[in-house]
Amino acid sequence: MPHDQLTLRERAALLALMAEARELTNAELRAVAGFPLDGRPRRRLNEQKLVASRRTGRSFTHELTDDGWAWCRAELGASRPERAGYGGGALYALLAGLDRYLARTGLQLSDAFRPDVEMQVRAAYRRLGEPGHWVGIAALREELPDVPRAAVDAELERLAATPGVHVRAASDQKALTEADHAAAVRFGGDDRHLLMVEAG
Numbered sequence: 001m002p003h004d005q006l007t008l009r010e011r012a013a014l015l016a017l018m019a020e021a022r023e024l025t026n027a028e029l030r031a032v033a034g035f036p037l038d039g040r041p042r043r044r045l046n047e048q049k050l051v052a053s054r055r056t057g058r059s060f061t062h063e064l065t066d067d068g069w070a071w072c073r074a075e076l077g078a079s080r081p082e083r084a085g086y087g088g089g090a091l092y093a094l095l096a097g098l099d100r101y102l103a104r105t106g107l108q109l110s111d112a113f114r115p116d117v118e119m120q121v122r123a124a125y126r127r128l129g130e131p132g133h134w135v136g137i138a139a140l141r142e143e144l145p146d147v148p149r150a151a152v153d154a155e156l157e158r159l160a161a162t163p164g165v166h167v168r169a170a171s172d173q174k175a176l177t178e179a180d181h182a183a184a185v186r187f188g189g190d191d192r193h194l195l196m197v198e199a200g
Contacts, residue, residue, distance in 0.1 A: 121152065125195060
């Protein structure tokens with residue numbers, strides 16, 4: 001979509017999703033950027049295939065598509081939109097500075113914006129099941145193909161020590177597949193095959 005056909009809110013939603021580099025619920029987007037992505041802006045960005053949205057309960061979660069990432073990269077070098085205001089003007093000055101930095105270093109946008117591993121693990125869990133339900137570590141790893149195994153293992157061990165997160169061995173070991181055994185995370189002297197994050 002041409003630069004001048006997106007509203008300021010639609011541009012802001014794209015740039016917020018870029019900055020977080022992960023799937024965001026409307027509640028998370030509101031916490032990060034101050035507004036949700038709903039109604040006409042959501043439909044327009046979905047129709048333009050810049051954002052993929054899926055319904056979760058009564059709300060939506062959103063993630064940039066490849067086209068959305070390409071739009072954001074091009075936007076770094078775009079001129080400040082009309083009626084952008086003080087905040088918008090400062091934002092586009094910052095984007096221009098980032099554009100110069102990426103050009104100078106040869107880095108990609110994905111090098112600058114990456115979600116931390118905890119966010120990736122929690123987002124993968126949400127894609128696999130509802131809060132309070134057990135999901136297999138094997139399925140979780142399939143949702144995180146670009147995250148090093150050691151990083152996932154370390155994060156699962158850390159999360160297991162936090163309230164509301166449980167990582168345990170399967171009670172029926174005979175029901176485990178070879179993939180389950182291969183994907184297990186080991187800490188505390190045990191192989192663990194299941195993850196559950198409580199609601200709230």
